Amino acid sequence: MECxxxxxxxxxxxxxxxxxxxxxxxxxxxxxxxxxxLGPSGCGKSTLLQVLxxxxxxxxxxxxxxxxxxxxxxxxxxxxDPDSQFCMPYVDEEIAFVLENLQIPxxxxxxxxxxxxxxxxxxxxxxxxxxxTLSGGMKQRLALATVLALDPEVIFxxxxxxxxxxxGTAEVWDTVKAISKDKTIIIVEHKIDQxxxxxxxxxxxxxxxxxxxxxxxxxxxxxxxxxxxxFGIWYPxxxxxxxxxxxxNTLTKHSDSLLRLENFRGYRKKENAIxxxxxxxxxxEWIAVTGANGAGKSTLLxxxxxxxxxxxxxxxxxxxxxxxxxxxxxxxFVFQNPEYQFLTNSVLEEITYELRQxxxxxxxxxxxxxxxxxxxxxxxxxxxxxxxxxSLGEKRRLxxxxxFIQNPQVLLLDExxxxxxxxxxxxxxxxLQEESQKGTIIIxxxxxxxxxxxxxxxxxxxxxxxxxxxxxxxDMKTGSEGDVYEYIF
Numbered sequence: 001m002e003c004x005x006x007x008x009x010x011x012x013x014x015x016x017x018x019x020x021x022x023x024x025x026x027x028x029x030x031x032x033x034x035x036x037x038l039g040p041s042g043c044g045k046s047t048l049l050q051v052l053x054x055x056x057x058x059x060x061x062x063x064x065x066x067x068x069x070x071x072x073x074x075x076x077x078x079x080x081d082p083d084s085q086f087c088m089p090y091v092d093e094e095i096a097f098v099l100e101n102l103q104i105p106x107x108x109x110x111x112x113x114x115x116x117x118x119x120x121x122x123x124x125x126x127x128x129x130x131x132x133t134l135s136g137g138m139k140q141r142l143a144l145a146t147v148l149a150l151d152p153e154v155i156f157x158x159x160x161x162x163x164x165x166x167x168g169t170a171e172v173w174d175t176v177k178a179i180s181k182d183k184t185i186i187i188v189e190h191k192i193d194q195x196x197x198x199x200x201x202x203x204x205x206x207x208x209x210x211x212x213x214x215x216x217x218x219x220x221x222x223x224x225x226x227x228x229x230x231f232g233i234w235y236p237x238x239x240x241x242x243x244x245x246x247x248x249n250t251l252t253k254h255s256d257s258l259l260r261l262e263n264f265r266g267y268r269k270k271e272n273a274i275x276x277x278x279x280x281x282x283x284x285e286w287i288a289v290t291g292a293n294g295a296g297k298s299t300l301l302x303x304x305x306x307x308x309x310x311x312x313x314x315x316x317x318x319x320x321x322x323x324x325x326x327x328x329x330x331x332x333f334v335f336q337n338p339e340y341q342f343l344t345n346s347v348l349e350e351i352t353y354e355l356r357q358x359x360x361x362x363x364x365x366x367x368x369x370x371x372x373x374x375x376x377x378x379x380x381x382x383x384x385x386x387x388x389x390x391s392l393g394e395k396r397r398l399x400x401x402x403x404f405i406q407n408p409q410v411l412l413l414d415e416x417x418x419x420x421x422x423x424x425x426x427x428x429x430x431x432l433q434e435e436s437q438k439g440t441i442i443i444x445x446x447x448x449x450x451x452x453x454x455x456x457x458x459x460x461x462x463x464x465x466x467x468x469x470x471x472x473x474x475d476m477k478t479g480s481e482g483d484v485y486e487y488i489f
Contacts, residue, residue, distance in 0.1 A: 001030040004154060004184050005052045006070040012047065012056070013063055016346075016384040021047060022209045028070075031153075034185045034198050036217075039205030040232050040421045041393030042378075045188040046080060048209075049156045052186065053077055072154035072184070076147030080158045080392040080419060081337060082139040091117070091134075091142060092127040098149040116145040119179075121171040133268075136163035136336050136415070137293030144172060154184040159392070161191055162418040163336065165292055165447045170194055190234050190421065206231060232423020239450045242426055258283045259410060259441055264312035266303025273308070274299045276467040279460075283409075283439040286432070288446055288456035295462040297445045298336055301412045304443070305333040316410060332406045336414035336445075338399035339388065347374070347390070348383040351402050373401045376431070378424060392419040400428060404435070411435065413444045417451070429455055 006028035012021045021044045029035060029052075037045045050056040054071040057064055079085050088094040095113045104112060113127055122141040131139065140163050147155060157176070161169040173194045176185065180198065189195060202220040204213040204227075212231075213224045221228075221235055228235045259281040266274040274296045281287065289297050302308045306324040314321040316330050335341050344350045348370060355366045374380045377397040382390060387398055396419050403411055411432075417425045433455060436442050443460075446452065452459060461468045 001032060003028045003070065004031045005029045005072050005186070006068070007048075007051060008067040008069070010051065010066040010069070011064065012044075012051070014385070014389055016386070016389070018381070019208070025209060025211070027203070027211065029154075029184060029186060032182065032184055033200050034180060035187065035201045035203060036192065036195065036199045037186065037188045037203050037205065038192075038220075038228075038233050039209075039212075040207050041397075041419065041424055042391040043205045043207050044209035045205060046158050046391060049077070049158055049186060049188060053156055072152070074150070074152040075154040075156060076150045076152040077156045078140070078143045078147050078158060078160045080162065081339070082136070082143040083337065085143055085146070086131055086139075089130060089132070091122075091124060091129045091131055094131060094142065095146055095149055098146050102150070112149070116149055117142075119148060120145045120175055121168060135294045135298060137165060137168055140164055141168070141172065141293075144175070148175075148179060152183070154186065155180075157185065157187045157189070159189055159419060161189070163293075163415060166449065168293055169447075173198075190419065192234055193236055196236065204228065204233065229422075232421040234422050238422045242422070243450075243454060246426070256283055257281065258317055258439075260313070260315045262313040264303070264314055265310060266299055267309045267311075268299065270309075272465070274303055274462070274465050274467065276300070276469065279467075279469045281441055281443075281458075283441060284436050285458055286436045286442045286444070286456045287458045287460055288444055288452045289460045289462060289467075290446065290452065291462035296465045296467075297462045298414050299465075300460075300462060300467060301333060301414055301443065301445060304410075305331060305412055307333075329406075330408060331410040331412060332403045332408040334399050334403050334411075334413040334416055338392075338395040341399055341402070342387040342395075345386055346384050347379055347387060347398055350387050350398060351405060354402070354406060369405055373405055376427070377401045393421065393424065396420060397424060397428070404431065408440065410441045410443065413442070415445055415447075417446065417448060 008026045010022045010025040014021060039045050047056065050060060051064065051069065052071065053075050056062050086094055088097050092113050095116055096109050099109050099112060117124065117127065120141040122138060122145060131142065134142065140160055144160055161172050164172060169191060177198050187195065196217050199217050202215065202217050203211060204220060204224060206212050212227060213220055225235060257280045261276050261279045264276040265272050289300060291297055303310050306321065306327060319326065321327060342350055344353055351370045351373060352366050355361060374383060379394060379398060382394065387395060390398065396416065400416050417428060429451065432442055
C-alpha cells in the first residue's frame, strides 16, 4: 500500500497557548486504511485532521512548522460543527453545488441528490428545505451526503454522529462502512462501539498531542486500558466500569413544584412547532428529553427559554413567564452549538461576563468562582485563549461552566456531553447531579441511554412536535433496555 497522507516533525502553536500542541509529530496513513484517532478532549485530534487536509494553514491561519506534509489528492471533510461547512441556504442547493463542480449534468442532479439523502438517512418531504430549519443531527447527515457526493479517495470524519440519535448513528456508520471499501477513512469519534469492527488501526494521543499507542483495536484495548482510563479516553466498556465503580447518590426530588406548564406551545414562523399540554416539575428533578432527530427537542428548550414565540401558561416559582426578561436569574440555557452564546474575547471574560454585568459581587469573589470552575472543567490553562480557538469539547465545557456560575433555578442543556472524553463526561454528570440535589431543575436533551438510565429522574419523549410527559424513570424497571430504547426513540 502507498502512503496517502502524512506529516513529518510537525509543530503547531495556537495563539495565547504557552506550549506547542504537537512537538515533532510524525505520522503517516496508507491507502485504504480505516484509522480511528483517540485522545482526551483538546489533545489535537481535530487539528491534526485539518493539517492533513491542508485546511491548516491554507484556510485557517495557525503557525505551523514541519519537514514535510503530504495532503491527499482528493478528500472530503465532515466537521464537528456541520454549520461551518455549508455554503448554500437550501438542502438541494448545497449538494447541487458539489455536483456542479463535478460537472454533473443538471438534468441528473435531482435524482442524484435524492439518492445521496436516502443513503445518509435524511428523509425530507421537500429537498428544497432551508438548512437552518434542520436539527443538528439532520445537518450532520447532510454534511456527510455532501462529502459522499465528492467521491473522494480520503474521507476525514470529525465526530460525524455527535448530534445524532442511537438509531441514526448506526445508520450513518452503516453508510460509511458501505462506501469505504476502497477509501481511506480517518476518524475522530468518541462513540466508538459501532465502528470498532471496521477499524484497521487505532492511534491514541496524550493530552499534549503525543502518540501514546498505535496498533489494531484488539492490541490497543487489551494492552492500554489503564492508560485510556487514566487519560479519560473512551474505550468499549468505559460506561459499564464507571457504573460498577462509582456509587451513585440518590437524587433528591423536593416536594415543591417549581415549574408549571399548561397548554404550552412554541412557534416557528407562526406555525406551532412544539406542544406540551401539562407538566408540574419539582425542585431537584432531572428531566431527560429524548426523541428522534428533528422531533422538536431543541425547539422545546428554545421555547422554554423564550427564544421562540410561545403561548400558554408557563410559571417558575409562581412567577408567570412571558418573555426572556422574565427568566433573568431563573433559567439558563446551554446551546447545542456553544459558539452561539459566546460574547467575549477570552475564556476568563466569558465565564465572568454575566456576574460582572450584574455587579452584585466583588471583583475578587467573581474571579475566585471563575477560577474554581475553570479548574474543575479543565480550562485553567486556557484563561487567555479566545473561546473560538478551543476544541469543540473545550467549548462545550466552557458553555456549561458559564451556566454553573449563574446558579439558576432551571438549567436547560442541549446535548451537553457531545464531544467530551469519558473523564469530562462523568465529571459533568456528577456536577449536574450535585446541582439537582441542591434543588436545581435540570432539563437535558440527550440521546445517551446511559445518562437516561443512571442520572435522569424523569423522561420527556418528543415525537412529531409533541411532548409526552407522563412516563417516569421508574417505568424503566418494568422492561428490558431494548423496550426502553424502543419507547424513547
